[in-house]
Amino acid sequence: MRLGGHVLANLKQLAQSLGLSITTVSRALDGYADVSASTRQRVQEAADKAGYRPNASARRLRKQRAELVAVTLPSEPGHIGPPHFLDMLSGCAEHLASAGLNLVIAPVPHGESELDMCRRFVDGRRVDAMLLVRTKRDDERVEFLQSRGFPFVTNGRTESAIQHPFIDGDGFSGFHNATLRFHRAGHRRIAHVAGPQDYYFAHVRRQGWEAAMRECELPVDLYAEQAPTEQGGYEAALSLLHRPDRPTSIVCATDEMAIGVLRALREVDGGQSVSVVGHDDLPIGAFTSPALSTMRMTGENLGRSFASLLLRAIAGEPAEALQELHAIEFVDRDSHRRPPRAA
């Protein structure tokens, strides 16, 4: 196979070989109108033949754009990721690429805070924007980026006084509805297994559950908070199941926790007596026993949405125009069908 020979390194060489100036070659390739059609074509052909590509670093320096966007990878508990996280990243990267930007992944180095990392990227002008995942209610990364006036989009809201671009699921409504669903099915002791309340998603999900419980005039103390992991869910469930007012149903902040809850239920009574619902629609949920009923954020091609918001944030659109709150839909499987009065 012929893969194309040596590559003409730069504009200078290309210009020389054509007997033109660097300026003209550059402008010809960029499609400016002040280059004659014939010259443009000649340049274009020569460039194609030589396999010329502009040096990215040089363009970046001159244009003062890094042509890069960083996405933070949470290293902390709860493992990585929203199920379709990699799909999302992939879609995001692809759409960014069509605008000439690349996506760099930025895990938090050992012994460094997420804030330090942001600082490195922002102050070193290594990227044009940042994509933050796993927001906290009071998120120092958000505060920092706002103080720098740096473009960013978060996956998840915050309680920041200043608006910022985000994409998030409507966790309040999702958990509110899920709780009401249990209530309609006759459940009265509906528990909530919550994640750490400094995370926005965990807090807002709890609020949805709590609001529904109050509306139904049910107590809001059937509640356990743990790390957003399988182990956390397991422990939360054990503590709830040993209470005298043992719940007949459990609304879990995440699928990962819900899977831990199912394990606890199997150990305690074979898993047949308590209804469970999770959130995230992890693929694994279809394979648990019973198959895990759950919730998922609506909207397809989330990666594209993130990319679009990022580009618009870079372009300077105001934050208010860059906020997407997606509805939550119920995923109907088996684990939520236990009767409200258990043995």
Added chain:
Amino acid sequence: MRLGGHVLANLKQLAQSLGLSITTVSRALDGYADVSASTRQRVQEAADKAGYRPNASARRLRKQRAELVAVTLPSEPGHIGPPHFLDMLSGCAEHLASAGLNLVIAPVPHGESELDMCRRFVDGRRVDAMLLVRTKRDDERVEFLQSRGFPFVTNGRTESAIQHPFIDGDGFSGFHNATLRFHRAGHRRIAHVAGPQDYYFAHVRRQGWEAAMRECELPVDLYAEQAPTEQGGYEAALSLLHRPDRPTSIVCATDEMAIGVLRALREVDGGQSVSVVGHDDLPIGAFTSPALSTMRMTGENLGRSFASLLLRAIAGEPAEALQELHAIEFVDRDSHRRPPRAA
């Protein structure tokens, strides 16, 4: 919270504010010996106070290094890759970062080939090295990068005549051993559900199975090839189960295919009659019914290994010194325990 005020943009301003030359400030910060200790300290303090970070694009241009490594994301069937792929990426990115490199993810844009993408990255000097996953036996990306003399590491071997750096699992031995294990357990009709044979991993796994079958003097035509997906595995299993010499055990090229095989078995006879083993140790395998026995590549912190190989490839070490073949270990769960003589 105080997040640090405005940032001194560049060396020039920093130098001016100190009454020093740009050269001296630059060299002071880089720790050169021809700057007096007192000056170095003064510069260092001023830089810290101002929150100065060198402009990445400028350094990259000057040093002729992109400080970036790209990893290709396969968009094609079989979903996205290796099981703990995101963990691997995260570890790799973290260790690259400690050497000053960032990892960019490079999904294949719509309507572009993986080769085009490599070309863009390489000829535009956008990256210093590439990490290729999902190698084919005859891989055009590898050939291209070799022709350019560009540093890269693959996840998976190829049949390239020229050596290149890689990390791979010893699929031959893994499948050889798994097949012999079935033979020892009394199985005689041991089938192989294979992936597309142009992928190296799929080919070498088939060869492992085939070699074992020949050693045991068993026929090597109990074989079906399909896409490396759940659906592919499902279809392959159906075709095998309808044969007169119906297998009593099936060695599957991937866990994803194995999960499809389990589904087919459940549909055909409740899933109790045929032994199955997969490869990859997908987390989901622990939740299938029966729990999927599988294989996994040994070695921890693969991300670190990839990062290290990439750095050494960039440093110019010869390919022969940059090849890691990891042993495959068996993951003992339930799906491989069916009796060799089924109903």
Added chain:
DNA sequence: CTTGACTCCCAAAACGTTTTGGATGAGGCT
């Protein structure tokens, strides 16, 4: 012929860093 408009091209500056190749001055030695 002059003027202005228009087309096509280009020299030079700029982006911010690292590196090259000295310059300067102090001090020691002969």
Added chain:
DNA sequence: AGCCTCATCCAAAACGTTTTGGGAGTCAAG
């Protein structure tokens, strides 16, 4: 004094692009 060494510092070049601000030349109108 003259010479060498050493410790500090710096001006200028270089990296390869994009952009600024014209400069020729042509042509039509005045």
